[in-house]
Amino acid sequence: MKIILTGSTGFVGSRILYSLRSEGHDVICISSEILKGIITTERYFALSELIKGSKPEVIIHTAAISNTTYAQNHPEESYQANVELPIIMAKIAKENGSKLISCSSDQVYSGFVGLKGIAEDEELQPTNVYGKHKLYAEKQLTEVYPDAVSLRLTWMYDMPVYRTKTNENFVLSLYKSALLDRQMQFSLQDFRGLTYVRSVAENIVKTFALPGGVYNYGSENDQNMYLTACGFLEEMGLGEKIPELVKPIDSAKPRNLSMDCSKAKSFGINFEPTAEGIKKLISDYPGLF
Ligand SMILES: NC(=O)c1ccc[n+]([C@@H]2O[C@H](COP(=O)([O-])OP(=O)(O)OC[C@H]3O[C@@H](n4cnc5c(N)ncnc54)[C@H](OP(=O)(O)O)[C@@H]3O)[C@@H](O)[C@H]2O)c1
Incomplete structure (x- = not known):
């Protein structure tokens, strides 16, 4: 085409x-x-x-x-x-x-x-x-x-790949923080x-x-950002370090941007839920996580 x-x-x-x-x-x-x-x-x-x-x-x-x-x-x-x-x-x-x-x-x-x-x-x-x-x-x-x-x-989200641009994103930020043993904060009331x-x-x-x-x-994604972050760390094999690496916080301004994608699904366009997408990424980069 x-x-x-x-x-x-x-x-x-x-x-x-x-x-x-x-x-x-x-x-x-x-x-x-x-x-x-x-x-x-x-x-x-x-x-x-x-x-x-x-x-x-x-x-x-x-x-x-x-x-x-x-x-x-x-x-x-x-x-x-x-x-x-x-x-x-x-x-x-x-x-x-x-x-x-x-x-x-x-x-x-x-x-x-x-x-x-x-x-x-x-x-x-x-x-x-x-x-x-x-x-x-x-x-x-x-x-x-x-x-x-x-x-x-x-x-x-994605990891940096040769000859492509990679914007700052949730998974990459969390990965970098985990490498540096740096704690990140995630909201319990932020959904997307x-x-x-x-x-x-x-x-x-x-x-x-x-x-x-x-x-x-x-x-x-029906998980808040804190639980989404915990899920990613679990998949990385860092479950035990979750309390050190991510801190749950309450948002002054709760937010919900999570979308219902039924309309696209009705035309055969299917995305894995966020947690499954993160597993797919991890399997696409063997040896990195
Ligand atoms: N990234 C996300 O998570 C996200 C989320 C929701 C929606 N979107 C939407 O998805 C689309 C693609 O996003 P992306 O993340 O690939 O963006 P991106 O990485 O910032 O890339 C933007 C592209 O547009 C070009 N560009 C930059 N400024 C421009 C301008 N003033 N006029 C025309 N072209 C310009 C850039 O060219 P140069 O490389 O030459 O600067 C680049 O090719 C956009 O419509 C964005 O709003 C992205």
């Missing part, structure tokens, strides 16, 4: 690229330099021509400003990258009759404690600039190109799905058949 990929230098994009090429797909990457900043009319037409010339069946759009703190402090840049750019990709996808798969986030949810597994149309009150921009982009994509698919991703990024990449081909719309796309 002919596929255009943006954000291929990123945490998710680099793994999607590897996964798709391993499966024999013809993947063309669009350099982020072409996508960063204000997209003038000239730049729009250059990008449109570039994509038109490739005749992609699918465009996977992962390029974004993914750092929530950066987005909070640079709202205009975030708006360009996280709202204007996906809209441009949707217009170009529509012009070319290509399927568009675009990345959104669980940050679109309010996080107010309530429903344990939040469905796509519930609790949509983002509390930060990044979440607001992601939610607005989803709505715009549906208007501009109803066939576009927005995937709400959870926080993801954490997803092994390789599972995100492996499932991506199945998203090409999804009807247009918004989908929760990741691992479900």
Whole structure:
């Protein structure tokens, strides 16, 4: 299949690229330099021509400003990258009759404690600039190109891998702390799905058949962050050191971002729960843990 990929230098994009090429797909990457900043009319037409010339069946759009703190402090840049750019990709996808798969986030949810597994149309009150921009982009994509698919991703994890970018993540931070015998604190009232990024990449081909719309796309997790951390340490064989390495704390602001992924499941897209994903990661790195 002919596929255009943006954000291929990123945490998710680099793994999607590897996964798709391993499966024999013809993947063309669009350099982020072409996508960063204000997209003038000239730049729009250059990008449109570039994509038109490739005749992609699918465009996977992962390029974004993914750092929530950066987005909070640079709202205009975030708006360009996280709202204007996906809209441009949707217009170009529509012009070319290509399927568009675009990345959104669980940050679109309010996080107010309530429903344990939040469905796509519930609790949509983002509390930060990044979440607001992601939610607005989803709505715009549906208007501009109803066939576009927005995937709400959870926080993801992996270990550093040669030739791929690895963002700071839950598993890596805990692994580094355990190596240094440093204690980390985790909340008893913080609930969210954490997803092994390789599972995100492996499932991506199945998203090409999804009807247009918004989908929760990741691992479900009914454990709080403290218990999730304990589970990981157990799997690492460090169960006895749990009291030294992780401390449970009460949050001033309880949070629940855990998603109900039934909609994606109904289309055959299945993720292992977070605890199983962590086991999968450990088995993917023999000798490391
Ligand atoms: N990582 C997570 O846990 C997570 C969680 C939920 C949702 N998401 C979403 O998943 C998608 C992929 O995230 P990721 O973790 O792979 O992000 P990432 O590692 O930060 O990579 C971002 C990609 O976008 C490019 N980029 C950076 N700034 C840009 C800008 N202003 N305009 C256009 N492109 C820009 C980067 O290019 P350079 O390498 O050249 O800078 C890179 O290729 C994003 O939509 C993100 O919001 C990620």
